[in-house]
Every structure is written in C-alpha cells, then in structure tokens.
Amino acid sequence: MPDYDYYKEALKNVTKPCAFLNLDVLAENIHDITGKSNNKKIRIASKSIRSVAVLKTILNASPVFQGIMCFTADEAVYLNGHGFDDLLIAYPVWDTYHLKQIAKLRRDNHIITVMIDSIEHIDRLEKAAKAEHCTFLVCIDIDLSSDFFGLHFGVHRSPIKTLEHAMAIINRATGSNYLQIDGVMGYEAQIAGVTDNDPNQKAKNNVIRFLKRKSSAELIKKRDMIIKAIKRKGISLRFVNGGGTGSLHQTSRETEVTEVTVGSGFFNPGLFDYYQAFKRQPAVGFAIEITRIPTSHIYTCSGGGYIASGATGHDKQPHVYLPEGAKLIANEGAGEVQTPIYYAGKIQLTHGDPIIMRHSKAGELCERFHYLHLIQNGRIIGKYTTYRGDNQCFL
Ligand SMILES: Cc1ncc(COP(=O)(O)O)c(C=O)c1O
Known part of the structure; x- marks a missing residue:
C-alpha cells in the first residue's frame, strides 16, 4: 500500500497544491468493481x-x-x-x-x-x-x-x-x-x-x-x-x-x-471508506505543501479547503490521508487559502513537505484542479486534464 514516502517521492517535482490519480490503484478498483x-x-x-x-x-x-x-x-x-x-x-x-x-x-x-x-x-x-x-x-x-x-x-x-x-x-x-x-x-x-x-x-x-x-x-x-x-x-x-x-x-x-x-468507487474518496460491504484504496487525492510552522506539531499548508456537497458535517471535510496520524484542527478545519495540520508522529516534517489529502467525495475535487497527475509504479508518467482543465464547468 502506498505510504507517505511513496507519494512524497512521486510528487516531488509537481507544483503544489496538486491532484493525483494513482493508476495502479485505479486498476485494482476497476477490477474489484467488475468482479462485483x-x-x-x-x-x-x-x-x-x-x-x-x-x-x-x-x-x-x-x-x-x-x-x-x-x-x-x-x-x-x-x-x-x-x-x-x-x-x-x-x-x-x-x-x-x-x-x-x-x-x-x-x-x-x-x-x-x-x-x-x-x-x-x-x-x-x-x-x-x-x-x-x-x-x-x-x-x-x-x-x-x-x-x-x-x-x-x-x-x-x-x-x-x-x-x-x-x-x-x-x-x-x-x-x-x-x-x-x-x-x-x-x-x-x-x-x-x-x-x-x-x-x-x-x-x-x-x-x-x-x-x-x-x-x-x-x-x-x-x-x-x-x-x-x-x-x-x-x-x-x-x-x-x-x-x-x-x-x-x-x-x-x-x-x-x-x-x-x-x-x-473508481476514485474511492474519503466517504467511501465508511461502508461495511467493501474496502478499496484511494486512487485519487491531492497534495498540499507546508509553508509555515507556527508552533510545534502544527504544519500550515497552502490550500486544502475543498469541502464536499450534501448535508454538512465533519464527514464533508477533506480527509488527511498521509502521514498517518495527521489531522485537521477542529477550530480551523480546511481553510479557504490555508490549512493547518496537527501531526505528532515519527516522520520529520519541514517546510516544503507535502501533506496528502483526500476529498470526501469523488468528482468534486476535479472542479478544483486542471490536472490529475498520473502515478504508476511510484513515478509520475503524465497528466490527464479534468473538466476544469478543459475549461468546462457544468455544475
Ligand atoms: C441517479 C444516480 N445514480 C447513481 C449514483 C451513484 O453514484 P456513485 O457511484 O458516484 O455513488 C448517483 C449519485 O448521486 C445518482 O444520483
């Protein structure tokens, strides 16, 4: 399963914030869905x-x-x-x-x-x-x-x-x-x-x-x-x-x-972790970059406030995916232009490091980014445009 270092390395040369599509995980999700x-x-x-x-x-x-x-x-x-x-x-x-x-x-x-x-x-x-x-x-x-x-x-x-x-x-x-x-x-x-x-x-x-x-x-x-x-x-x-x-x-x-x-089910966003009937890996996510460290264990990143539609609640906020144990701060949540992340784990985080996030829902993330950067075998192999990247906006 891809971990923090995997995504940090894969996305090291991509300008943040950025959205990504892990083609290996997408293939697994497609396989699981066709099988059902x-x-x-x-x-x-x-x-x-x-x-x-x-x-x-x-x-x-x-x-x-x-x-x-x-x-x-x-x-x-x-x-x-x-x-x-x-x-x-x-x-x-x-x-x-x-x-x-x-x-x-x-x-x-x-x-x-x-x-x-x-x-x-x-x-x-x-x-x-x-x-x-x-x-x-x-x-x-x-x-x-x-x-x-x-x-x-x-x-x-x-x-x-x-x-x-x-x-x-x-x-x-x-x-x-x-x-x-x-x-x-x-x-x-x-x-x-x-x-x-x-x-x-x-x-x-x-x-x-x-x-x-x-x-x-x-x-x-x-x-x-x-x-x-x-x-x-x-x-x-x-x-x-x-x-x-x-x-x-x-x-x-x-x-x-x-x-x-x-x-x-193809992207498997945050909300879809919470079903009893299936377990899939996230194929799509986004990375935000640490731009300031206001105090110990708090890492403030540029961007991140991509809230999902529907009845509002904690579950409609983006989910902090990696590093494991990192989380949003209740008082601030995911902000319009900056998002503070709390992390007290083993990985040494510093300015310029990414925090890997997931949208709560699937397609809405693509309204925030022009591209999905394609990751395969741990490396970037290209990018796909989103509707937004094609200059389209339907709803
Ligand atoms: C009519 C209809 N069918 C199916 C779906 C299921 O979509 P998904 O697989 O993305 O949950 C939706 C989602 O809202 C819908 O409105």
Whole structure:
C-alpha cells in the first residue's frame, strides 16, 4: 500500500497544491468493481469522475462498462463531441436551449436519453420535440425511498412512488408521437449513498444497517413489480438502471436490473471508506505543501479547503490521508487559502513537505484542479486534464 514516502517521492517535482490519480490503484478498483457486477453492465457516473480521459480509461478497461450517466445536458453534448454515445442524463432537463442541443443530437440518431418523472416533463419534451422535429428517448425515474416511523429514508427526487403512478406516466409516454421509452431508473440513494460503517458514529451505524435491510426488502419488491408490469404491457426497455457504488453488491443481484451505475468507487474518496460491504484504496487525492510552522506539531499548508456537497458535517471535510496520524484542527478545519495540520508522529516534517489529502467525495475535487497527475509504479508518467482543465464547468 502506498505510504507517505511513496507519494512524497512521486510528487516531488509537481507544483503544489496538486491532484493525483494513482493508476495502479485505479486498476485494482476497476477490477474489484467488475468482479462485483454479477454479469450486469456498469454505467459510469460521470459526476464522480469529471475527466474525459479518465472516463475513456475506465470504459476501455472492460466490456462490462457501457454508457455514461451524465449530470447535465451541456455535459452530455460535450461528451458526445468526444466520441461517447449511450448518454443517460440522470436528472430532468427543463431549459429550452439545452433541449434544443439534445434535439440536435437526436436528429443525428445519437443515443442520448432524458429523465422524466411527471406529465409536466412529458408536455415540455413534446413541445420541444415538435418544434425541433425529433423524438426524445426517455427514461422514467421511479422513487425507491422508504418512509419508516415518520422518517424519510432516501432522497426527494421523483414523485413516482406507486405502481399506479408509474403506469400512468408510462401510458402517457407510450401514447406520444414524440417520445420513445428507453429505460427505467430507480436510485436507492439510502442504500448506495449512506455510510453504515463510520467509526465516528458507531451507534448510528447499527440503526442505519437496520434501516438499509428493511428498505432494501421493500425497494427490491417494488422495482420488480413495476418492471414486470411494464413488460406485461409489451413495452421493451433497453435498460433498467439502479444503484450506485454503495449498493453495487446488492443491486447487481436483482433479476430485472440490467445495469448498475458506479462512479465514486473508481476514485474511492474519503466517504467511501465508511461502508461495511467493501474496502478499496484511494486512487485519487491531492497534495498540499507546508509553508509555515507556527508552533510545534502544527504544519500550515497552502490550500486544502475543498469541502464536499450534501448535508454538512465533519464527514464533508477533506480527509488527511498521509502521514498517518495527521489531522485537521477542529477550530480551523480546511481553510479557504490555508490549512493547518496537527501531526505528532515519527516522520520529520519541514517546510516544503507535502501533506496528502483526500476529498470526501469523488468528482468534486476535479472542479478544483486542471490536472490529475498520473502515478504508476511510484513515478509520475503524465497528466490527464479534468473538466476544469478543459475549461468546462457544468455544475
Ligand atoms: C441517479 C444516480 N445514480 C447513481 C449514483 C451513484 O453514484 P456513485 O457511484 O458516484 O455513488 C448517483 C449519485 O448521486 C445518482 O444520483
């Protein structure tokens, strides 16, 4: 396992702060993920990667990988321009300009699929398709959250919560001359995106594991029932998408699911250490440099304040990775332009030495850096641009 000296040596000639991608670890993570796919396809969640070159590296690594789950229309169009096809935009598109862009690709027969969950979405797409002389491929997003004891366990996204509601949307879409049903998606965020092995919250882990078991039983039944009902109507679906990194091991076992989405598992950011079902090494991280030593055991570095999105908490701060035992200081955290690190271990740290950090989430780090410096066998062998490095900013 790469240690502090490994990264210090590998990154010694790279200007800090810098982000890196360890290609050897990425290969291990890809291997582990394909091994858990249970003969299902894996769609890559681009929001958790945010680099064209990395997306291509993963897609080319195995035939198990098929298609990209995009996060905006602009991004899907951008990826199409780089030769990607089978682009599923996982979140509804409303903007007229964006719908026009997608229509243009649809007229050229590209596989670019938009998400719907309501009659309002269907009306909007029909109007745009009529004006732009195209048909849209649509995917229906079904809600797979659970409500237990007055607690909402899951996310607030699709209003489609019942079989009847799903069939009403399906019937309306099948009756349209402007839409073609391409697939169904259900994202069980409460399983895939909720940590259940956080060492800082041992009692809560048990509650979450209990809720996950209960919710899984419910959602598996619900997805199965809805997909079977759609099939009984004679509608053929190109794909049934589910899951994420945190649920790959179980979503890939569902008979009606044809593909599972995975994004974060490739980089394995800080938050993904806290799952019971898998253990992976971090393939991506960043290095900040010690620029001042205000007192003994405190090493203040330039940069570092890259906080992750979502409900805020200690777990959304960057994680100090190496040297082992180094940590953030509660009063200051990771700062806007400087980050003090507490370290009282055996390694002699001095000005100019790096502190190796990890972002809490996967793709968001790439919005802070132009490049991912590529490390293989302990040496820098090149660099990949991120979306930011390509001068792109989607969300
Ligand atoms: C619709 C959808 N599917 C899948 C995922 C899983 O992505 P990851 O594997 O990066 O956790 C997400 C993440 O938020 C999502 O929104």
